Amino acid sequence: MVTVDKMAKISILGCGWLGFPLAKALLKKGFSVNGSTTTSEKISVLENAGVRPFLINVTLSDLEASGEGSLDSKSVPDIIETFLQESSTLIIDIPPKLRGPNKESFVGKIELLIPFIEKSFVENVIFVSSTSVYGEQNEIVTEESPLNPDTESGKQLVAAEQRLQSNTNFKTTVLRFAGLIGEDRHPVKFLAGRENLDNPEASINLIHQEDCIGIILKIIQNDSWNETFNAVTPFHPSRSTYYGQKAADLNLVLPKFNHENTSVGKTISSDKIETILNYTFTKPNL
Incomplete structure (x- = not known):
């Protein structure tokens, strides 16, 4: 069991929709947190929350970074080293962002x-x-299921996972999240009023x-490293029923859903999280 004394500082690369509330939760647990953002406007927000802020933009041409206060004058390698300084744990939560004119290789960024x-x-x-690393096969998917991504982001996530987990200098736990929802984020807002939607009988x-x-x-609490977990709520009604x-x-x-065509879609099992981590979901019915 990991104690706060052993891992008192954690660095979060990507304090966005998930990373920022995660940072605040870690602070409440007694950890100190270094957090990165790609927007200068967010620096004061992080700092006011108690997070030590770093402006870091990972690009293939360079690692563009600046930091808090006097760190602005330091070189890019110095900023990254300071961001990781004294941290036993690094959480990488940056999206692939493979669309648009400025798209770059996500695997390259990890490298x-x-x-x-x-x-x-x-x-x-x-x-x-x-969980996009599994593709859209019609079956129950576990962490042992073959990886068959059918999107470019899924393919690059697979490659990034492999780069990190094959490195013996540190231990990597991969967390494969399903669709993310929250108080301010829900796919039904995008689907509302739309017609002729596919896969009505597919599981959410x-x-x-x-x-x-x-x-x-x-x-972190269980010191559960060198693992892979599917993180999905064990609640799988059909798309048409749920939405x-x-x-x-x-x-x-x-x-409105189109019921004429056969529905396609996987059902992702979270049994490993419930058994290995002994985790009980706080939002079981979404």
Whole structure:
């Protein structure tokens, strides 16, 4: 069991929708937190929350970074080294972002980061991945299922997972999240009022932000490293049933599904999280 004394400082690369509330949860547990953001406006927000802020933008051309206060004058390698300084654990939560004119190789970004991790005191890495690495086969999916991504982001996530987990200088636990929802984020808002939607009988695979954070805290608490976990709430009604009810609950226009074609979609098992981590979901019915 890991104690706060042993791992008093944690670095979070990517304090966005998930990373920022995660940082605040870690602070409440007694950890000190270094957190990165790609926008200068977020620096004061992080600092006011008690997070030591770093402005870091990982690009293939360079690792563009600046830090708090006097760190601005330091070189890029110095900033990254300071960001990782005295941290035993690094949480990588940056999205692939493979669309648009400025798209870059996500695997390349991870490869740029690895030498910095190797030179640091980081012993453990949590890599936030996605269940998109499995593709859309019609079956129950576990962590032992073959990887068959059908999107470019899924393919690059697989490669990034492999780069990190094959490195023997640190231990990497991969956390494959299903669709992310929260108080301010829900796919029904995008689906409301739409018509002729596919796969009405396919199972939903979602997870609430609170459980995302709870699972990460549990991994750290249990010292559960060199593992791979599917992070999805064990609640799998059909898309048509779930989104129809959720739209009604939120007074949104109901989405309409096409029931003529055969539905396609996987059901992701979270049994390993419940058994190995002994984790109980706080939002079981979403």
